[in-house]
Each structure stands twice: as C-alpha cells, then as structure tokens.
Amino acid sequence: MMEDFNSETDSDYTSYWRDWFISSRGNEYFCEIDEEYLTDRFNLTGLNTEVPYYQYALDLVTDVFDLDADDDLREQIEKSARHLYGLVHARYILTTRGLTKMAEKYKKGDFGKCPRVMCDGHPLLPTGQHDIANMSTVRLFCSKCEDIYNPKSSRHASIDGAYFGASFTSMLFQVFPHLLPEKSTRRYEPRIYGFRVHASAALARWQGRFREETRTRLQEADVQVKYIEDDEDEELEDEEDEAQTVDSREAGRGDAASMDLGR
Amino acid sequence: MSSSEGAPESWISSFCSLMGHEFFAEVSEDFIEDDFNLTGLQSQVPMYKEALEMILDVEPEEDEDEEEEEEEEEDEDELLGDEKPPGYRRERRHARVASDLSVIESSAELLYGLIHQRYITSRPGIQQMLEKYEMQHFGVCPRVYCNGCKVLPVGRSDTPGQETVKLFCPSCQDLYTPPNSRFHSVDGAFFGTTFGCLFFMTFPDLDVGPRFDASLNTLSPTRSASIPSTVTTTTTTSAGTSHQPTSDTPRPVWPTEMNGVRTANFAPGLGEGKMYESRIYGFRVSERSRSGPRMKWLRMKPTDINQLDEMAYFKALQHYDNDGDAQMGGDSTQNAIANRKKAPMRRRRYPTDPMNINGAAA
Numbered sequence: 001m002m003e004d005f006n007s008e009t010d011s012d013y014t015s016y017w018r019d020w021f022i023s024s025r026g027n028e029y030f031c032e033i034d035e036e037y038l039t040d041r042f043n044l045t046g047l048n049t050e051v052p053y054y055q056y057a058l059d060l061v062t063d064v065f066d067l068d069a070d071d072d073l074r075e076q077i078e079k080s081a082r083h084l085y086g087l088v089h090a091r092y093i094l095t096t097r098g099l100t101k102m103a104e105k106y107k108k109g110d111f112g113k114c115p116r117v118m119c120d121g122h123p124l125l126p127t128g129q130h131d132i133a134n135m136s137t138v139r140l141f142c143s144k145c146e147d148i149y150n151p152k153s154s155r156h157a158s159i160d161g162a163y164f165g166a167s168f169t170s171m172l173f174q175v176f177p178h179l180l181p182e183k184s185t186r187r188y189e190p191r192i193y194g195f196r197v198h199a200s201a202a203l204a205r206w207q208g209r210f211r212e213e214t215r216t217r218l219q220e221a222d223v224q225v226k227y228i229e230d231d232e233d234e235e236l237e238d239e240e241d242e243a244q245t246v247d248s249r250e251a252g253r254g255d256a257a258s259m260d261l262g263r
Numbered sequence: 264m265s266s267s268e269g270a271p272e273s274w275i276s277s278f279c280s281l282m283g284h285e286f287f288a289e290v291s292e293d294f295i296e297d298d299f300n301l302t303g304l305q306s307q308v309p310m311y312k313e314a315l316e317m318i319l320d321v322e323p324e325e326d327e328d329e330e331e332e333e334e335e336e337e338d339e340d341e342l343l344g345d346e347k348p349p350g351y352r353r354e355r356r357h358a359r360v361a362s363d364l365s366v367i368e369s370s371a372e373l374l375y376g377l378i379h380q381r382y383i384t385s386r387p388g389i390q391q392m393l394e395k396y397e398m399q400h401f402g403v404c405p406r407v408y409c410n411g412c413k414v415l416p417v418g419r420s421d422t423p424g425q426e427t428v429k430l431f432c433p434s435c436q437d438l439y440t441p442p443n444s445r446f447h448s449v450d451g452a453f454f455g456t457t458f459g460c461l462f463f464m465t466f467p468d469l470d471v472g473p474r475f476d477a478s479l480n481t482l483s484p485t486r487s488a489s490i491p492s493t494v495t496t497t498t499t500t501s502a503g504t505s506h507q508p509t510s511d512t513p514r515p516v517w518p519t520e521m522n523g524v525r526t527a528n529f530a531p532g533l534g535e536g537k538m539y540e541s542r543i544y545g546f547r548v549s550e551r552s553r554s555g556p557r558m559k560w561l562r563m564k565p566t567d568i569n570q571l572d573e574m575a576y577f578k579a580l581q582h583y584d585n586d587g588d589a590q591m592g593g594d595s596t597q598n599a600i601a602n603r604k605k606a607p608m609r610r611r612r613y614p615t616d617p618m619n620i621n622g623a624a625a
Contacts, residue, residue, distance in 0.1 A: 115405045117419070117429050117438040129407075139407050141539070146558040148539045149405040152442035170541040173554035183557045188438040190431070190460040197460045199522035199529060200436055202571045203564065211560035214550070223551050 017063050021085060026155035029111060029126045029138065029164070031101040033085070033092045038062055047087055050133065057081040061088075086163030087133065093168050099175050102168070106179070114142035115149055118186045124149070127169045128161025136161045141169045144181045185211070185227045274320050278375060283445035286401060286416040286428060286454070288391040290375070290382040295319060300385075304377050307423075310363070314370035318378075373423060376453030380421065383458050389465055396462075396469075404432035405439055408539070408562075409532035412471055414439065417459035418451025426451045431459035433471040434532030435562065467524065472531045517568050526568050534564035 022032050037043055038061060048054040057080035059065040069077065092098040105111065106125055113121035124140040127148060138159040139148040151157050173180050185208075190200045215225045279287045294300055295318060305311045382388035395401065396413060403411040412434035419426045419438070428449045430439045441447070463469065517526050531537075541548045541556060548555050565571060 115439040115442065117440055121440075144558075145561060146539060146541070146556055147562060148407045150407055152405065166545075167543045170543045170548050170554065174543065174548075174552070177553050180554055187561065188431075188436070190436065192457045192460050192464070194456075197464075199524040199571075200460070202522050202573055203436065203530060203533075205573075206565055206571055207560045207563055210563050214560065218550065221551055225557060227557075 017061055017065075017081070018085070021082070026159070029156065029159065030085075030089055031093065031098065031105060033088055034097060035062065037092055037095070037097075038088060043091060044088065047084060050087060051080050051084045053077045053080045054084070057084045061085055083133070086160060089163050090128070090131070090165035090168070093164065094171050096175075099172055103172060103176055103179060106172075111140060112151070114140075114144060115152070116142065116145050116147070118184065118188065119144045122181060125169045125172065126164045128164045128166050131162055131165050131167075133160055133162040138164055143169070143173065143179075144183065182226070182228045185229045274318055274371070275375070278372070283449060286395075286446070286449065287379060288383055288388060288395065290378055291387060292319060294382050294385065294387070295378055300381055301378065304374060307377065308370050308374045310367050310370045311374065313367045314374045317367055317371040318375050376423065376450055379453050380418075380455040380458075383454065384461055389458075389462060392458075392462065393466060393469075401430060402441065404430075404434060404532070405442065406432065406435055406437070406532065408537040409434040412532060415459050415462055416441075416454045418454045418456055421452055421455050421457075423450050423452040428454055432532070433463050433528070434530065436530050436533070463528075464523070467528065469528070471528050521568055521571055529568075530564055533562050535566060538562040 018032050021027055022030055038058075044058070051057055053076060056065065056067060056069075056077045059067075060077060060081040061084060065077075067077075093102050102125075106123055109123045111124045111126050114124055119142055122142055122144040124142050126138050127141040129136045129139060129148070137157055138151065138161045140151055141148050151159075187204060189204065190197045218225050275289050275292075278284060279289050295315070301315075308314055383392050392415075396415060399413055401414050401416050403409075404414050409432055412432055414430040414432045416428050417431040417438070419429060427447050428441065428451045430441055431437075432439060463471070519526060521529065538559060539562075541554075550556055569575070
C-alpha cells in the first residue's frame with residue numbers, strides 16, 4: 001500500500017491520493033470528496049484536534065504533500081490522512097453533492113444487498129451508529145426493512161462507522177424521498193410439519209396489531225401508510241380491519257386473533 | 264478401479280466435505296438402511312436404486328465381484344442371445360457406468376438431501392446438528408442487534424428445486440440469505456421447513472441471547488451517553504434482556520415460560536432498545552414524515568411478555584363478555600379483569616393442564 005503511494009508521488013502525479021484511496025480494496029463504500037470542499041477550511045472545523053499531523057495529512061489528501069519524511073513518520077501521516085478523509089467524508093455526504101454521489105452508488109448497488117430473505121436483495125446503504133470515531137464499525141442500512149446489518153466482508157467490517165455518520169441514511173431519504181422503497185408486510189412464519197409455531201405466531205399477531213394501530217394513528221393525522229400487499233390481496237381484509245379497529249384497540253386485537261383462529 | 268474409491272472415505276463423508284456442503288450432517292448408515300425412513304422417496308428420485316447404492320458405497324464392491332462374472336456372462340449372452348434377462352441387465356449397468364455416472368451422482372445427491380431432511384429431525388440427527396450449531400458451523404445473524412446470534416440452516420419449502428438454503432435466526436425470528444455464495448446452490452429442501460423451529464423446541468435451554476456480551480456492555484453506556492434521549496430506555500432494557508438469567512430482571516411478573524418457549528430465549532434480539540431508529544443530527548425522524556419509520560412492527564416485542572398470552576386474554580375476554588354490558592373503551596377495568604383472570608389461570612395451568620405445551624416440549 002505504502003509502496004503504491006510512494007511510487008505515485010515520486011513520479012510527480014498530482015491529485016491522485018483520493019483516486020488511489022477510493023479505488024483501493026475495502027474502500028468501495030467511500031465516494032470521492034470534491035477538491036473545493038476539502039480546501040474550504042470551514043468544512044474542516046474542529047478536525048485539527050481529532051487528527052494527529054493534521055496539516056501534513058491534509059496536504060497529503062489534497063496532493064500538495066512534499067515533506068521529506070522517514071518511513072515511520074510517513075506511515076503515521078498516511079494513517080492520519082485516511083482518518084481525516086473519513087471524517088470529512090461523513091460531513092461531505094450530507095451535502096447536496098455528496099448525497100447525489102452516494103445516491104448514484106446506492107442505485108448501482110455498490111453497498112451490497114440486504115441479507116434478509118423477505119427484502120429480495122434490496123440495495124443497502126452504509127451508516128454509522130455514532131458520529132464519534134472509534135465507537136463502532138460501519139453498518140449497512142436496508143430501507144426496506146429499516147434495520148441495520150453487519151457487512152458480510154471482513155474488509156468492510158473494520159471501517160469506522162463515524163466515516164459515514166448516523167444521520168446520512170435518514171438525510172438521504174429526506175432529500176430524495178422518491179428513492180424510498182415500498183414497504184412490505186411479508187414475513188417469515190416458522191412452521192413445524194406445516195403447522196405454525198404458537199410462540200412465533202402469537203408474536204406475529206401482536207406485531208400485526210401494532211402495525212395496524214400505528215397505521216390508524218397515522219391515518220388520523222392524515223398520513224397514509226401503504227404496504228405492497230395492500231394493493232393486492234389484503235384489500236378486503238384491510239377494510240374489515242379498519243372498520244373494526246377504529247372504535248377501540250381491544251376490539252381490533254380480538255378481531256385479528258379470531259380471524260387467525262378461524263383459518 | 265473401484266478399490267481406490269472404496270477404501271478410505273465413504274461417499275457420505277466425501278459428499279459432506281465438499282465445498283459448499285459444510286451445513287450437511289453425516290447421515291448414519293443405520294438410518295438409511297431402515298426402509299421406513301425412505302418411504303416415498305423412490306418416486307421422487309430418478310435411478311433410485313443406483314443412487315441409494317452409491318450413497319451406501321455398495322456398488323463398487325458389487326462391481327468388483329461382478330466384473331469377472333460379467334465378462335463370462337457376456338460371452339454367454341452372445342451364445343444365448345437375449346434370452347437371459349439378468350445378464351442383459353448387468354451388461355446395461357456396466358455400460359451405464361461410463362455414460363450415466365453423472366446422472367446417478369446427481370440422483371444420489373438429491374436422495375441424500377431428502378434423507379438428510381428427515382434425518383436432522385430425528386433424534387440422532389438433531390443431536391448431530393446441535394454439535395455443528397454449537398461450533399458455529401452455520402454462521403451468525405447479520406443483524407446488528409442480534410449480536411452475532413448463531414443461526415440454523417432451513418428451507419422455505421420441503422420440495423426440492425424450489426429455493427436455496429436460508430438461515431434462521433432465533434433471536435429475531437427472521438430468515439437470511441447465507442453470506443457466502445457457495446451456499447447459493449444448496450437446495451433448501453435438504454434441510455426442510457420443520458427443522459429450524461423443531462431444533463429450538465428440542466433444545467429449549469439453548470442460550471440464544473447476545474453473544475458478544477463484553478463488547479456490547481462496553482458500547483452501551485457510551486451509546487446512551489451520546490444519545491441522551493434514550494438513556495432511560497436503553498439502559499433499562501439492556502439491563503433487562505442482555506444479562507442472561509431472567510430471574511433477576513426488574514420484571515417479576517414475567518413467567519419463565521410463555522407459549523412453550525422460555526421467555527429469556529424468546530426472540531431476545533427484538534423489542535424496545537433492540538431496534539434501529541433513524542436519526543438526523545441526533546433527532547429521531549418523526550413517524551409522520553414521509554420517510555418516517557414504517558417497519559417498526561417487524562422488530563417489536565411487547566415490553567410486557569404477558570401480552571402474548573392469548574389464552575389468558577381470551578379467557579378474560581369471554582368472562583368479560585359474559586358479564587355483559589361494561590364499556591368497551593374502559594381499558595383500565597378490562598386490564599384489571601385480565602390481570603385478575605390471568606393469575607389464577609396460569610397457576611392452574613402449569614401443573615395439570617392437558618394442553619400444556621411446555622410439558623410436552625421438555
């Protein structure tokens with residue numbers, strides 16, 4: 001890695017540190033930060049206390065580094081540069097340009113697919129659970145099931161989550177709501193010799209009631225909640241549900257369960 | 264030719280050591296040799312007899328014995344014409360070894376898979392899978408809040424050729440695609456729909472709670488500190504669910520078993536504090552927002568596990584209906600009735616109730 005980098009600077013290439021960083025193995029989740037964004041000091045506020053050898057690292061990232069350093073120091077600066085890039089990256093991907101770049105990568109499926117079977121391989125988005133470095137590694141958010149997963153590859157499992165930040169995914173869908181997938185009520189029903197398992201089925205019924213309660217609550221606030229299945233086969237059931245869940249929670253609860261017993 | 268094949272490794276163990284077959288247990292020969300266990304498979308597998316012989320490694324030996332005989336017989340055949348059907352059949356099989364070997368091989372794999380589906384629900388089979396499970400041969404759940412809970416291979420269909428093998432996580436009760444693509448060609452029917460749940464009902468004491476306890480504990484205080492609004496909820500719930508025994512949880516009302524499952528082992532990865540909440544700059548996204556949370560239900564679990572006791576609830580409801588005309592909206596009275604009703608009923612149910620699922624599972 002170091003050698004790659006050395007040969008590049010030695011041969012007088014310019015503005016290639018970021019290119020090299022983006023294209024190196026394991027960094028597939030990152031997008032390239034614009035030169036202008038990096039050179040605007042305002043965007044880097046506070047980072048000088050977070051990153052050792054801040055100035056050198058910044059020089060390296062912006063390809064103006066020309067210090068004659070020994071290998072040890074160089075390696076440390078290189079490490080700092082990666083850390084700095086990550087921290088700036090977390091800020092950059094919340095800007096309009098950054099969001100657009102990440103949305104492109106999302107559409108291409110650069111971040112992998114959701115491992116959950118019922119999500120049918122929905123594309124994922126990288127996210128952090130914290131905005132502070134060294135707290136947790138990067139997670140992958142599926143907008144279809146709204147849950148977070150660990151990356152399956154170990155080379156991604158060591159990336160700091162703070163390089164993407166905890167706000168990124170929510171911000172992306174605030175800015176591009178048309179990218180939101182249709183949600184589905186499909187779920188896995190554990191069965192033994194074809195019979196549903198009571199414990200899981202009871203939980204599923206409870207969750208179904210919870211869903212319908214939320215839906216009614218939101219409907220009262222004029223927010224429509226739609227699931228894919230609503231258009232298809234559950235229309236009738238839905239109307240029944242609505243009629244019966246409106247008056248009281250308890251009635252809805254009894255109804256959902258008795259329908260299941262009848263089947 | 265056959266001596267080299269027959270010597271060190273059986274077909275079964277070489278099949279199980281193939282790349283991508285790491286999930287399979289080695290079915291014991293006793294199990295296969297019992298015809299009862301193979302009921303109905305004959306119609307599902309082409310070249311059933313040859314496939315079965317291949318699995319049991321009986322064919323090579325037969326071949327060895329027969330080869331000399333066959334040569335003699337072939338001569339006889341020529342003399343006698345087509346009048347000797349057994350000899351003719353042998354000759355056909357001999358010719359098949361070259362051309363149809365791949366067909367028999369794939370039939371054998373199919374047959375082995377179908378036997379495997381039955382074997383892993385039998386007593387020795389499920390025991391063998393337990394060993395594999397405990398050694399984490401099947402991997403862990405990719406979901407962050409399941410904290411690396413070990414998963415189990417299952418199928419979504421019992422008919423071969425429909426779907427590949429999936430992984431069932433007991434902690435979130437959900438199904439995942441194996442991360443490694445070499446499992447994307449393994450048929451899910453070879454594990455079957457029944458195995459996943461039967462396994463956890465057979466071993467109800469298996470701890471499916473969080474495994475990276477240490478790392479979780481170092482993370483959780485800092486997490487709740489950085490997100491002040493969840494301090495109360497995260498700390499209480501993690502104290503309640505992440506530490507293993509339920510006996511010292513802050514909720515004495517929890518029964519140790521509910522619906523046939525230990526409450527401590529029932530979907531420990533779900534519920535408040537174990538769900539992802541989308542936030543922007545630390546503020547939760549409102550559910551009224553267009554991009555607000557819509558899938559919370561999928562990872563929810565009642566904070567009071569008693570809400571899943573539907574029997575108690577129905578009893579209370581019936582009693583309530585018989586009593587007649589109290590107001591439906593009166594939540595407090597109804598809960599009071601439910602609680603009053605629940606307590607004696609559970610006491611009654613555990614020792615003697617013939618419907619007791621817990622007794623049957625243990």
